[in-house]
Amino acid sequence: MSEQVRERETRRLDRVVVRFAGDSGDGMQLTGEQFTSETATFGNDLSTLPDFPAEIRAPAGTPAGVSGFQLHYSDHDILTPGDAPDVLVAMNPAALKANLKDLPPGASLIVNTDAFTGGNLKKAGYATDPLTDGTLDPYMVHRVPLTSMTINAVHAAEGTGSVNKKEAERAKNMFALGLMSWLYHRPTDGTVGFLEKKFAKRPEIAAANVAAFRAGFNYGETTESFTVTYEVAPARMKSGTYRRITGNLALSYGLVAAGELTGLPLFLGSYPITPASDILHELSKHKRFGVRTFQAEDEIAGIGAALGASFGGSLGITTTSGPGVALKSETIGLAVSLELPLVIVDIQRGGPSTGLPTKTEQSDLLQAMFGRNGEAPVPIVAPRSPGDCFDAAIEAARLATKYRTPVFLLSDGYLANGSEPWLLPRRETLPDLKVTFTTEPNHTGPKGPEFWPYLRDPETLARPWAVPGTPGLEHRIGGIEKSDGQGNISYDPANHDRMVRLRAAKIAGIANDIPPLEVEDPSGQARVLVLGWGSTYGPIAAGCRRVRAKGLHVAQAHLRHLNPFPANTGEILRSYDKVLIPEMNLGQLRTLIRAEFLVDAIGYNQVRGLPFKAAELAGVLEDVINQ
Amino acid sequence: MTVTTNHTGISNRLLDLVPAAPAQQSRKDFTSDQEVRWCPGCGDYAILATVQGFLPELGIARENIAFISGIGCSSRFPYYLQTYGMHSIHGRAPAIATGLATSRPDLSVWVVTGDGDALSIGGNHLLHALRRNVNLKILMFNNRIYGLTKGQYSPTSEVGKITKSTPFGSLDRPYNPVSLALGAEATFVGRSIDSDRAHLTSVLRAAAEHPGTAFVEIFQNCNIFNDGAFDALKDRSSRDDVTLKLAHGEPLVFGAEGDKAIRRADDGSLEVVPAGSPGVLVHDATAADPSQSFALSRLTGDTHGVTPIGIFRSVDVPTYDEALNTQISDAREKQGAGDLMSMISGGETWTID
Numbered sequence: 001m002s003e004q005v006r007e008r009e010t011r012r013l014d015r016v017v018v019r020f021a022g023d024s025g026d027g028m029q030l031t032g033e034q035f036t037s038e039t040a041t042f043g044n045d046l047s048t049l050p051d052f053p054a055e056i057r058a059p060a061g062t063p064a065g066v067s068g069f070q071l072h073y074s075d076h077d078i079l080t081p082g083d084a085p086d087v088l089v090a091m092n093p094a095a096l097k098a099n100l101k102d103l104p105p106g107a108s109l110i111v112n113t114d115a116f117t118g119g120n121l122k123k124a125g126y127a128t129d130p131l132t133d134g135t136l137d138p139y140m141v142h143r144v145p146l147t148s149m150t151i152n153a154v155h156a157a158e159g160t161g162s163v164n165k166k167e168a169e170r171a172k173n174m175f176a177l178g179l180m181s182w183l184y185h186r187p188t189d190g191t192v193g194f195l196e197k198k199f200a201k202r203p204e205i206a207a208a209n210v211a212a213f214r215a216g217f218n219y220g221e222t223t224e225s226f227t228v229t230y231e232v233a234p235a236r237m238k239s240g241t242y243r244r245i246t247g248n249l250a251l252s253y254g255l256v257a258a259g260e261l262t263g264l265p266l267f268l269g270s271y272p273i274t275p276a277s278d279i280l281h282e283l284s285k286h287k288r289f290g291v292r293t294f295q296a297e298d299e300i301a302g303i304g305a306a307l308g309a310s311f312g313g314s315l316g317i318t319t320t321s322g323p324g325v326a327l328k329s330e331t332i333g334l335a336v337s338l339e340l341p342l343v344i345v346d347i348q349r350g351g352p353s354t355g356l357p358t359k360t361e362q363s364d365l366l367q368a369m370f371g372r373n374g375e376a377p378v379p380i381v382a383p384r385s386p387g388d389c390f391d392a393a394i395e396a397a398r399l400a401t402k403y404r405t406p407v408f409l410l411s412d413g414y415l416a417n418g419s420e421p422w423l424l425p426r427r428e429t430l431p432d433l434k435v436t437f438t439t440e441p442n443h444t445g446p447k448g449p450e451f452w453p454y455l456r457d458p459e460t461l462a463r464p465w466a467v468p469g470t471p472g473l474e475h476r477i478g479g480i481e482k483s484d485g486q487g488n489i490s491y492d493p494a495n496h497d498r499m500v501r502l503r504a505a506k507i508a509g510i511a512n513d514i515p516p517l518e519v520e521d522p523s524g525q526a527r528v529l530v531l532g533w534g535s536t537y538g539p540i541a542a543g544c545r546r547v548r549a550k551g552l553h554v555a556q557a558h559l560r561h562l563n564p565f566p567a568n569t570g571e572i573l574r575s576y577d578k579v580l581i582p583e584m585n586l587g588q589l590r591t592l593i594r595a596e597f598l599v600d601a602i603g604y605n606q607v608r609g610l611p612f613k614a615a616e617l618a619g620v621l622e623d624v625i626n627q
Numbered sequence: 628m629t630v631t632t633n634h635t636g637i638s639n640r641l642l643d644l645v646p647a648a649p650a651q652q653s654r655k656d657f658t659s660d661q662e663v664r665w666c667p668g669c670g671d672y673a674i675l676a677t678v679q680g681f682l683p684e685l686g687i688a689r690e691n692i693a694f695i696s697g698i699g700c701s702s703r704f705p706y707y708l709q710t711y712g713m714h715s716i717h718g719r720a721p722a723i724a725t726g727l728a729t730s731r732p733d734l735s736v737w738v739v740t741g742d743g744d745a746l747s748i749g750g751n752h753l754l755h756a757l758r759r760n761v762n763l764k765i766l767m768f769n770n771r772i773y774g775l776t777k778g779q780y781s782p783t784s785e786v787g788k789i790t791k792s793t794p795f796g797s798l799d800r801p802y803n804p805v806s807l808a809l810g811a812e813a814t815f816v817g818r819s820i821d822s823d824r825a826h827l828t829s830v831l832r833a834a835a836e837h838p839g840t841a842f843v844e845i846f847q848n849c850n851i852f853n854d855g856a857f858d859a860l861k862d863r864s865s866r867d868d869v870t871l872k873l874a875h876g877e878p879l880v881f882g883a884e885g886d887k888a889i890r891r892a893d894d895g896s897l898e899v900v901p902a903g904s905p906g907v908l909v910h911d912a913t914a915a916d917p918s919q920s921f922a923l924s925r926l927t928g929d930t931h932g933v934t935p936i937g938i939f940r941s942v943d944v945p946t947y948d949e950a951l952n953t954q955i956s957d958a959r960e961k962q963g964a965g966d967l968m969s970m971i972s973g974g975e976t977w978t979i980d
Contacts, residue, residue, distance in 0.1 A: 041977055190975070243976045253971050260967050267730050269722075287958035289965030292730055292951060297755035301722035304715075304752070308695070308726030311713055312734065316726065334716050424976070427968050468711035468727075468734050469646075471690045476659070476705050478714025488661065489706065 015074035017082030022091030027173040032069025038186040040244040043234030046073040049081035061123035066098040079538035083613035093124035105138035114147035153215030159207040171212035178216025245422040247386035247415035252282035254393025261433040267309035269302040276347040299327035313467035319345040341400035348412040359609025360413035363585040377507040380562040384537035387422035438464035454487040461506035511564040521555035529576035533559040543617030652683040670821035670847035695724040697744035701768035704739040718749025721756035757813040759947040772853035805924040815841035873937030
C-alpha cells in the first residue's frame with residue numbers, strides 16, 4: 001500500500017477552483033475561510049465567493065439549507081472566484097444535489113458517504129442513491145466516510161476525553177479541511193494555531209478539531225483513493241505587504257481612514273441588515289479612533305442620527321441595504337437640502353422588497369439616483385473589488401465633505417463577503433482631506449458682519465459648514481426652501497428655481513473633480529466597448545481576457561463614479577461602434593447612459609443572485625463582436 | 628473644557644460640560660431677526676416668549692445651544708431663536724438630536740415637537756430616545772389637533788372628535804403622552820401650560836437641571852382648529868379646582884380652598900378624596916419605581932375631574948451619551964489612540980519582495 005502512495009504524482013496547476021458545500025450548521029464558511037487563509041499565506045492570488053441561505057439554520061439536510069464557499073486561487077493574477085469548481089466537497093446529499101449542476105464532467109468530487117442515509121437522501125429529494133445509481137459517473141469521485149472517521153479520530157486523540165459524540169461529529173468540517181489541505185499542498189500550521197486560539201476556552205474542543213484536521217490530512221497521505229495531488233505555485237504579485245480582505249472589512253477601514261484624513265470624528269448611525277451589518281460590527285470595535293457607533297431603533301433613526309452628527313461637525317455615516325435605503329429616502333432628501341456631508345453605504349442585495357437578503361445584485365442604482373422627492377441629486381461612488389472598497393469609501397467621504405452633500409457608496413453582497421489579497425496602502429499615498437469649518441462671518445449686512453449659511457464657494461458651489469459652538473455664526477437650516485445665500489425661508493418662485501439649479505450644478509460640477517474614464521484596449525483596434533460598474537469589474541475583465549486570447553479585440557471601461565459620470569464618458573462611448581453594458585439588474589446603467597448620451601448601448605442582464613461568470617461574459621462579448 | 632459659571636444655579640454634570648456665556652444674556656440675545664409667522668392668538672407665542680425669557684437663565688453660551696424640530700406648527704420654533712437650529716422632517720427630530728447630542732457633549736440640545744410629530748409619525752423615535760436617556764430636552768406642544776395641515780384629528784384628540792378627516796367623529800382612542808413617556812422608561816417627565824409662564828418656566832428649569840432626556844408636555848391652544856381645548860385649566864374661576872400642581876415632597880392636595888387630595892384606592896389606582904382624609908399621598912418624583920408617577924398620569928379631567936401638572940418623574944441615571952463617550956475615553960486610555968496603519972495591517976499579512 002505505502003509503496004504506491006509514495007509514488008503518487010504531484011501535478012502542477014496554474015489555478016484551482018474549490019468549493020465546500022454542506023448544511024448551514026456544518027461550518028462550511030469557516031472551512032472555506034480557513035482554506036483561503038492557508039492559501040493567502042502561501043502567496044497565491046485568490047478570490048472567494050461565499051454563498052449561503054438567509055436562514056441561520058434552515059432545515060438540516062435539505063437543499064434550502066445548503067451553505068457553500070468557493071475559492072479560486074492561482075499562480076497569476078485572477079479577477080473572479082471562478083466559474084465552475086474543479087473540486088467539490090459535498091458533506092451530505094443535499095449539498096451534492098444543490099451543487100452538482102455546477103460541476104463540469106471530469107471534476108473531482110469528495111463526498112461524505114456517512115451522510116448518504118435513506119433519510120438524508122429523501123430530504124435532499126433523491127429517489128435513488130446517487131452514489132450507486134450512476135449519477136456520479138462523469139466525475140472523479142472520492143468516497144470518504146468523513147463523519148465516522150472524524151468521530152474515531154477525535155476519540156482516539158489525547159485530551160478529548162470529555163468530548164461527546166455530537167461534539168466530535170461537529171469537527172468533521174476540519175477533517176474535510178485537513179484532507180483538502182493535503183490534497184492541495186496547503187500549509188497547516190496556521191489552521192492548528194487558529195483552532196487553538198478559537199477554542200482557547202474549551203481546550204478539549206480545540207483538541208478535537210485539531211485531531212480531526214490532522215486525521216483528514218493523514219487520511220489523504222495513507223489512502224489509495226487519491227493518486228494525484230496538486231500544487232499551485234505562489235503568484236507573482238506586485239511587491240509589498242498583503243493581507244486578505246473582504247469588501248465589508250475594507251469598506252470599514254476606509255471609513256475609519258476617512259475620519260482620520262478629514263480630521264472629523266466618525267459617527268455611524270445604523271440598523272442591522274444583511275449584508276451590511278458587518279460594517280456596524282467592525283466600526284463598533286474602533287472606539288480608540290473616536291468612532292461613535294449608534295445602533296438605532298430603525299433605518300430612519302440611523303440616518304437621522306448620522307445627519308445630526310454631521311450638523312455637529314462629525315463625518316456622519318449610515319450603512320444599509322436596499323430596503324433600508326427606501327426607508328432613509330426622506331432623510332437623504334433633507335441632507336440634500338441642508339447641504340451637509342453624509343455617506344450612505346448601500347450593500348446591495350437581491351430585490352425588490354426583502355428579495356434575496358444574502359445574494360448579490362446591482363439593482364439599487366436607480367434608487368440611489370432618483371429615489372427621492374423633488375430634484376435631489378446625490379453623487380454615487382461604486383467600488384469594483386473587495387479591496388477597492390477601502391479607496392471608494394475614502395472617495396465618498398472626500399466628495400461628501402468637500403461638496404457638503406450626501407454621497408451614495410454602492411457596494412454589493414458579492415464584494416461585501418468576497419475576499420482577495422489586498423496590497424496594504426502606505427499612509428503617505430492616502431489623500432489629505434482635511435476639513436476646515438467656517439468660523440467667521442462671510443457677509444456684510446446693513447447692521448454689520450453676518451453669516452450666510454448658503455453663500456457658496458464660487459468654484460465648488462459648496463456652502464460653508466459652521467458647526468454649533470461657533471460664536472456669532474448662529475443660524476437655522478431646514479428642509480424648507482432657503483433663499484440663495486442668506487438661507488432664510490423663501491417661497492419665492494424664482495429663488496426656488498435658482499436653488500434647484502444650483503444644487504444640481506454643484507453635483508454636476510463634481511465631474512471636473514474626478515478622474516476621466518479610462519479605457520483598456522491592449523490592441524487599440526477594438527470596435528466594441530464593454531462598460532461596467534461596481535462588482536462586475538472582475539468577471540468583465542476576465543471575459544475580455546478570454547476574448548482577447550482568441551485574437552478578438554474588445555475595449556473595457558469601468559465606472560467608479562455613476563453620478564456624475566466622468567467628463568469624458570460621452571466622448572468615449574461615442575467612439576465605439578457598439579457599447580455592451582453587462583449588469584446584475586435589468587439595465588439600470590444602460591437606462592442612464594441612453595438618457596444622458598443618446599448612445600444605443602446593448603444590455604446583458606442577469607439577476608440570479610450570483611456574480612457573472614467569465615466564460616458567460618466571454619461568450620456574450622464574442623457574439624456582440626461577431627454580429 | 629470650560630466650566631459653566633451660570634447666574635442662577637441651574638447646573639448638572641452634563642450642563643457643566645457646556646461653555647458658559649461670557650456675559651449675562653437677555654431675552655433679546657435669543658431672539659432671531661425672523662418674523663414670527665404663527666396665527667395671531669396661537670399658544671406658541673406664549674411658549675416662545677417663555678423659552679426666550681428662560682434661556683438666559685441657563686448661563687451657557689448661546690452658540691452652544693441647538694434646537695432641533697420636526698414638522699408642524701410648533702416645529703417652526705427654531706427659526707425664531709438666535710441659537711443653532713434645524714427644522715428637519717416629520718417625526719425625526721429626536722433621532723437627529725440624538726446624533727448631535729451624542730457627538731457633541733459641549734452642546735445643550737433641545738427638541739421642539741408637537742402631538743402629531745412626536746406621537747404619531749415619530750412615535751418610535753420618541754420611545755427610543757426616552758428609554759436611552761440621551762441628554763435631550765424634548766418640548767412637546769400638545770394642542771390635540773393637526774394645525775399645519777388644517778385641522779385633522781391627532782393621536783391626542785378625544786374619541787368622537789369632529790374634524791375635517793372625521794366628519795362622523797374620530798374613532799381612535801387617544802394617547803396620554805405622560806403615561807406613554809413613563810411607560811417608555813423616561814427619566815424626566817413634566818407637564819405645563821402655554822399660558823402659565825411662571826409654571827412653564829419652573830418646569831423648563833427642572834428639565835434643564837435634569838441630566839438626560841427630559842420630556843415636557845406643554846398644553847398649547849390652537850385657536851384656529853381646536854380652540855379652548857384647555858380652557859378648564861386656564862379659566863381663573865375653575866382652574867384651581869381642576870389642576871393638581873405637583874410638588875416633590877409635598878402632599879398631593881389641590882382645590883381653590885385646598886380641600887381635595889389624592890390617595891390610593893383599593894384597586895391600586897388613585898382617587899380624589901376630601902383633604903384631611905387618611906392616606907393622602909406625598910409626591911415623590913425621584914422614586915426609582917415609576918408606578919406612583921404613572922398612577923398620577925392617569926388622573927384626567929374627564930375621568931377624575933383633575934389634571935396634574937408639574938414634574939411627574941425626575942430620576943438621575945446614567946445617560947446614553949455619557950456611557951458612549953466613556954467607552955471611547957476608556958478605550959483610548961487602555962489601548963492608546965488608534966493608529967490607522969496598524970489597524971489596517973492587523974491580522975495575517977505576508978510580504979512579497
